[in-house]
Amino acid sequence: MSEIALLRDLLAHPKNIVITTHHKPDGDAMGSSLGMYHYLEQKGHTVRVITPTDYPVFLHWLPGNPEVIIYTEKITESDKLIENADLIFCLDFNALSRINEMGEKVRASAAKKIMIDHHLEPEGFDDFRHWSINACASAQLVYDFIANQMNEPELVNKDVATCLYTGIMTDSGSFRFPSTTAEVHRIVAELIAAGAENWKIHQQVYDNFSENRLRFLGYSLLNKLEVQSEYCTAFISINQEELQKYNIITGDTEGLVNYALTINGVKLAALIIERPDKVKLSLRSKGDFPANEICKRYFNGGGHRNAAGGYSEKSLEETVNQFKSILPEYKSLLIQ
Numbered sequence: 001m002s003e004i005a006l007l008r009d010l011l012a013h014p015k016n017i018v019i020t021t022h023h024k025p026d027g028d029a030m031g032s033s034l035g036m037y038h039y040l041e042q043k044g045h046t047v048r049v050i051t052p053t054d055y056p057v058f059l060h061w062l063p064g065n066p067e068v069i070i071y072t073e074k075i076t077e078s079d080k081l082i083e084n085a086d087l088i089f090c091l092d093f094n095a096l097s098r099i100n101e102m103g104e105k106v107r108a109s110a111a112k113k114i115m116i117d118h119h120l121e122p123e124g125f126d127d128f129r130h131w132s133i134n135a136c137a138s139a140q141l142v143y144d145f146i147a148n149q150m151n152e153p154e155l156v157n158k159d160v161a162t163c164l165y166t167g168i169m170t171d172s173g174s175f176r177f178p179s180t181t182a183e184v185h186r187i188v189a190e191l192i193a194a195g196a197e198n199w200k201i202h203q204q205v206y207d208n209f210s211e212n213r214l215r216f217l218g219y220s221l222l223n224k225l226e227v228q229s230e231y232c233t234a235f236i237s238i239n240q241e242e243l244q245k246y247n248i249i250t251g252d253t254e255g256l257v258n259y260a261l262t263i264n265g266v267k268l269a270a271l272i273i274e275r276p277d278k279v280k281l282s283l284r285s286k287g288d289f290p291a292n293e294i295c296k297r298y299f300n301g302g303g304h305r306n307a308a309g310g311y312s313e314k315s316l317e318e319t320v321n322q323f324k325s326i327l328p329e330y331k332s333l334l335i336q
């Protein structure tokens with residue numbers, strides 16, 4: 001029996017299912033998870049979405065959001081659900097370290113693990129996978145899973161469509177990254193036909209910020225942006241004091257790095273933020289420049305070619321200096 005036939009068999013009868021996604025979930029992580037949640041609920045399963053951490057307020061409007069359990073807030077309940085699950089869907093990540101301390105609980109559970117993801121180099125903890133690095137979002141793969149692999153396009157109802165549209169929209173940079181193929185637009189058309197209100201979703205995600213966040217953006221661009229023209233690189237570094245001054249909360253720094261990349265001729269952009277326990281880096285690049293390579297080699301991370309991340313245990317200042325010291329090595333690629 002093929003893998004997908006086995007999975008169809010498993011999903012033919014009511015199961016206890018946990019859906020989880022990566023640390024600090026983004027639009028694709030939450031869109032994929034809640035999209036899958038609304039699909040599996042219609043099939044009569046008992047489904048819970050458990051996120052390893054909290055996630056941005058601009059995703060709290062998603063249908064099904066009140067049902068989401070944040071692991072760190074309900075550890076005992078979550079552990080029980082993970083232990084008793086028949087199936088665990090792991091969406092938008094492919095290494096158990098991406099779900100923090102939940103990772104070992106998921107590994108230890110006897111549940112079959114289904115990974116649906118578009119990141120490079122899966123660790124291999126899964127029993128079933130729907131994985132493609134060519135997908136613009138995990139939500140695209142969730143759509144493909146429901147409509148084609150499970151052959152149930154009729155179960156893409158308004159809630160499923162709304163969640164999956166959100167995932168595709170956010171991870172494709174509002175349909176503008178190279179991964180936004182004709183097929184992605186066909187899927188998006190299906191989602192709108194199924195009830196996703198595209199204009200409303202854009203508004204809820206992108207026009208839903210606090211005044212503080214906008215003022216922080218202004219402050220960062222005016223005072224904290226550093227351009228290294230010689231290396232076609234621009235970066236912004238932010239310390240704890242600045243985060244506190246502007247009351248910055250989860251999600252408020254999302255998208256900031258993209259502004260540095262909007263400068264004419266800039267090929268590599270970075271956002272370097274001092275978190276309480278470590279310094280977090282977010283890198284973005286244009287064209288062929290491998291932002292993920294820098295994150296993997298120097299900053300304990302990885303990601304996609306044009307969007308990657310990592311962290312450093314050093315101080316903010318040392319991390320910024322390290323980042324700058326790496327640029328000469330990549331100069332030939334940067335100035336192309």
Ligand code: 5GP
Binds near residue numbers: 282302303308311
């Ligand atoms: P962001 O800059 O938005 O935090 O992350 C962009 C992409 O980089 C994510 O989709 C993810 O693939 C990758 N990424 C971010 N942080 C890490 C990390 O700490 N480790 C790994 N392996 N990938 C990361």
Ligand code: MN
Binds near residue numbers: 029137138171
């Ligand atoms: Mn994603």
